[in-house]
Amino acid sequence: MDLSYSEDHTLLSESIARFIQNDYDFETRSRIAASDLGFDPGVWQQFADLGWLAIPFSEDEGGLGADPVSVMILMERFGRGLVLEPYVPSILLGGRLIAVAGGAEQRSRHLGALIAGKIQLAFGHGEPGGRYALAHVATRAEGGAGGFTLSGQKAVVHNAEAADFIIVSARSSGEVRAQEGISLFLVPRRTPGLTVRPYRTVDGLRAAELVLEGVQVGEDALLGEEGGAYQAIEAVTDQAVAAVCSEAVGVMDLLRETTLEYLKTRQQFGRPLGAFQVLQHRAVDMLIACEEARSLALMATLSLDKTVTERRRAVSAAKARIGNAGRKVGQEAVQLHGGMGVTDELKVGHYFKRLTMIDTFFGDAAHHLDRFAGNA
Amino acid sequence: MNIELTSADRAFRDEVRTFLATSLPPDIKRRVENGLELGREDYASWHRILYEKGWVAPGWPVDHGGTGWTPMQRYLYDEETAAASAPRIMPFGVNMVGPVIFTFGNSAQKDHYLPRILSGEDWWCQGYSEPGAGSDLANLRTRAVRDGDVYVVNGQKTWTTSAQWADHIFCLVRTDPDAAKPQQGISFLLIDMRSPGIEVKPIITIDGGHEVNDVFFEDVRVPVENLVGEENRGWTYAKFLLSFERAGIADVGRSKKQLAGLKRIAAAELSNGRPLSEDDRFREKIASLEIDLLALEYTELRALSRQTSGKEPGTEANILKIRGTEIQQRITELALEAVGTYANPYVPEALKDGWNEEPIGPEYAAGVAPRYFNWRKASIYGGSNEIQKGIVAKLVLEL
């Protein structure tokens, strides 16, 4: 066993840290968040040019063939920078679904463009009333001459408005929560019958509600086998959940460091807040929460290529714990900043909000605790 | 000992209920019920209605316009108004500066200010905190220098709730910078917000709302007759006032109402095709919260009972503040968990009355995340919960 970074890992980590420091300070980030698009296409192109969009793809797929640890490093750095660009929906969900479920033709047509920064993707999967059940798909796919007709609704689809293609899950057979019968379709965003209702999210990202009313797609829109997409969906969302756990680790670290700095500088009663023992212990508890989160995010990352049961356990362990640890670290960061903590002006609140919403990404702490328990 | 209300208390409660049913304007009620934004006018019109009924300041002595209710009646009144979704009465006049004025003010101040607070003609805000004086309030630096028959005030207050709506601010100012202890050189001044030299700047909170402000004072001239009590004795009055502020903060009635709202959300949300309220784990979380609330309620009732039998209120105010705010925050946290991914959309327009577009996700979802974020304030304001525990440790446990 060796849990240390390779030289490549260190270089990657440093180059992203440099980018955040030089090109993505908090003011820049706030400006981008307030823009219509909600991310910066120039920054996205920079990611492409630096090769970061290629990291999760094998050389066959036109990528760099980097390991999951590289994704972990990237996401942790993105967490620290509170990066808005749609890496998760476009690359880790959309791109990986095409890579895992798509045929050779689809892969070569779309992945190259994606990695070059030319197209954006989104994954329309969750539905109103589905909560976090991954197999909950009520959206229907009716096969017909030369293609499929899709009808249904999708909830809180990140990056949908900017996406050139939305990968939509739909059911051609089976009960609403059955694993069998789910298919994936690559739907151009401007397809007649597809309504995208976009909005900002509380953590400064962009998402949308989708309504599909008799959306017609050709046979070539089907990704993988009809009715057999569940395994791919679970594998890809597990990878994305592990990545988002690493993002959370970056967010938590930054909150912890910012809070520690505040405890050292903010004076009340003639001394720094950090001189009060009760606050020292709170800071230590934050550190413990961050360390445990980092440990489990690493474990999840290193388990992604293990058996399905091992992968599920590891990913759910990490997501469950990070949901709770993130809540604690976020709340404490706000509390220890006093009134400053609840202002829009300070970074702290923005990191706190992102951390809070990470818990809702493909299953909250309660959901993953349950999934962990069910995969003993 | 007896857990039942007396028949007199029950009759009183019915009277309050009937009044609320007939007098609370339905549009205001609806806004409170649905967690929509309230404007100054909403608070003002409800204040006027209560004023006309004579119920606006139950805590005041009868000869100043109070109701003469027993502690139990006041408790029932608070509970019923919360249950009916009445807006809260802005505390700064009625619960804060009013008691200071009728306790420590001179007769000219009582005659001028108290009727205007009762009628709602004057709105007040609280100028205690400063950038360098939060928990350590005695560290405040805003200076008031006597110049003939005025004080000249310079400095900055911060976190001033509803300063943008207020006609007056009651301020702690430093009148003797050379006093032996920082608490000794502080005075309590009443300042007209329209005085030249005052500037109010909004502070936006993490939920995007505007409820607090910075207030800047530059050579603001305040007549000396606006000094309450004696010069340099302001700290005594300030502490007196804080004990009033903390008592109301448990807010059992409002938490009961919010808990009921949480249960409605849990019943409407689905988990694996069944209501979330039937999910064992979520049910237990709600049950545990409800037990916390019962413990708070009966702690408050015990305190009331002691007060009724003439004993001095003890430190239960601190305990009620700590647990009351923790419970309020836990309710917002479970609501957040209940709405799941629909916590994400940020649709501030949906929290304004009159927005009639189709909601994004369930109708109740729009306010849930902003409320969770905003409510982090409860363990910070009114003396942070850490400071409350420090007080209990020192004064009760004598540590």
Ligand SMILES: Cc1cc2nc3c(=O)[nH]c(=O)nc-3n(C[C@H](O)[C@H](O)[C@H](O)COP(=O)(O)OP(=O)(O)OC[C@H]3O[C@@H](n4cnc5c(N)ncnc54)[C@H](O)[C@@H]3O)c2cc1C
């Ligand atoms: C929404 C909101 C509304 C407010 N409205 C008003 C208002 O209308 N008027 C007004 O005057 N003020 C108002 N306040 C200010 C409020 O009273 C202060 O925020 C509060 O006293 C804390 O001060 P601070 O923000 O400076 O935090 P600090 O005092 O800097 O505290 C930071 C953290 O350190 C902790 N801490 C500090 N000292 C100690 C200690 N000795 N031991 C252990 N822990 C400690 C605190 O608990 C907190 O967690 C409001 C605040 C908020 C958030």
